[in-house]
Amino acid sequence: xxxxELHDATARSIDRDHVASYGDAVGDHNPVHFxxxxxxxxxxxxxxxxxxxxxxxxxxxxxxxxxAENLRNLDxxxxxxxxxGDALSLAPIDYGDLDRGVEVTNQRGEQIATVILIxxxxxxx
Amino acid sequence: xxxxSKGQVLVxxxxxxxxxxxxxxxxxxxxxxxxxxxxxxxFFGPTVAGQDSVVGPLEMSLQRGLQGGxxxxxxxxxxxxxxxxxxxxxxxxxxxxxxHLATVLSEYRDTEGDLIxxxxxxxxxxxxxxxxx
Numbered sequence: 001x002x003x004x005e006l007h008d009a010t011a012r013s014i015d016r017d018h019v020a021s022y023g024d025a026v027g028d029h030n031p032v033h034f035x036x037x038x039x040x041x042x043x044x045x046x047x048x049x050x051x052x053x054x055x056x057x058x059x060x061x062x063x064x065x066x067x068a069e070n071l072r073n074l075d076x077x078x079x080x081x082x083x084x085g086d087a088l089s090l091a092p093i094d095y096g097d098l099d100r101g102v103e104v105t106n107q108r109g110e111q112i113a114t115v116i117l118i119x120x121x122x123x124x125x
Numbered sequence: 126x127x128x129x130s131k132g133q134v135l136v137x138x139x140x141x142x143x144x145x146x147x148x149x150x151x152x153x154x155x156x157x158x159x160x161x162x163x164x165x166x167x168f169f170g171p172t173v174a175g176q177d178s179v180v181g182p183l184e185m186s187l188q189r190g191l192q193g194g195x196x197x198x199x200x201x202x203x204x205x206x207x208x209x210x211x212x213x214x215x216x217x218x219x220x221x222x223x224x225h226l227a228t229v230l231s232e233y234r235d236t237e238g239d240l241i242x243x244x245x246x247x248x249x250x251x252x253x254x255x256x257x258x
Contacts, residue, residue, distance in 0.1 A: 011156075018153045025149035042189075051192030052166070053153055059197075060154050060162040068161050068202065075196035 004066050004119050006092040006102065011061050013087040014049050022053040049082040058104055058115060061090050066119055073118040079111045088112055126225040126250050127184040128218050135229070136213035142167070144205040164202035165242070167233065183215070183227055185250050193226065194247035200240050203233075209241060210234045216245065225250045 023029050031038035032048055039047045055076050063071065082088070086106045093101035100122070102115040150163040203209065216230040231244040 018155055021149050022153035025146050025153055048191075052195065055195045056150070056154055056162060056166040059166055060156055060158055063162050063165070064156065064158045068158075068165060071165065071197075071199045073196070073198050075194070077194045078192055 004070055004121060006062070006065055006090075006100070006117075008089070008091050009061055009065065010087055010089040011057050013085055014053065014057060014082060016047075016084045019047070019049055019053065019084060022050050022056075026050075026052070044081065046083045049084065049086070051078055054078065054082045054088070054113065057088060058090065058102075058113060061088075062102070062115075062117065070120040072120055072122070073116075075116040077114050079113055080106075082106065082112060086112075090115075126218060126227055126248075128220055128225070130183055130215045130227075131218045132215060134212065134214045136211060139208055139210050142203045142205055142207050142209060147203075147205055161202070164204075165197070165199060167203060167242075167244075183229075183248065185227070185248060189252065190248055190250045192246060193249040194245075196245045198243040200242055203241060208236055210236075210238075223252050225252075 019033055023033060028050060032042060032044070033050055034047055036047055039045075055078075058076060059071075059074060062074070089105050089107075091103045091105070093103055095101050100117050100119070102117060103111070104113040104115065106112050147160075147163045150166070151159040153159075154162055156162075211231065211233055213229060213231045215227060217226075217228040219226040227248045227250075229246045229248065231246070233241040233243070235241055
């Protein structure tokens with residue numbers, strides 16, 4: 001089986017209504033995700049998108065490219081905060097034969113996350 | 126964080142994969158593939174179970190704490206309406222001086238005991254210079 005290839009892609013922006021749906025889905029109404037005053041008290045410029053929602057958007061972009069049936073393992077390191085209105089871009093990184101990676105940045109070019117991915121047909125799968 | 130919580134089982138219970146919550150999760154992701162993705166990124170893990178089940182036992186401050194990482198080992202998708210066994214435990218806690226790192230392991234099994242997926246979530250709690258770490 002030939003190796004599945006990923007390509008550059010930009011996800012739709014993560015908006016406040018997405019954050020609201022996520023909060024309702026998981027019952028996480030931590031004020032850092034909803035209350036700008038609380039976020040400011042923590043030194044943040046705006047409320048922060050739930051980390052797991054950021055991860056879900058990244059997984060969704062991978063599924064859109066390779067299909068859910070090819071998922072095996074995924075490891076996301078969150079490097080920077082995501083704020084409402086941010087749109088994430090994914091760019092594959094070639095680490096050689098064993099690992100495949102994805103770099104995730106926002107619309108300002110700031111690093112948001114790095115991802116190590118194993119798909120069906122990869123040597124470790 | 127409570128550095129003595131390593132090895133502690135935080136949650137060991139059964140939950141039903143609620144189709145209504147899958148729909149909310151689909152709305153939150155908001156793409157053509159979102160309904161599929163929602164079945165791979167469950168909403169009842171340690172990142173989302175809230176203060177009572179995970180943040181509480183870890184004694185993590187919500188103002189200083191954040192999620193540093195998330196990994197998945199997928200075996201299959203969750204089925205809407207199915208009953209799953211969820212076990213969440215503290216796999217590791219590290220004291221890095223200005224920060225504490227906790228790795229929380231979540232395993233999801235079906236009623237036959239077969240693994241559906243395994244997640245590891247890394248929580249980071251940072252302390253300011255000269256803080257009370």
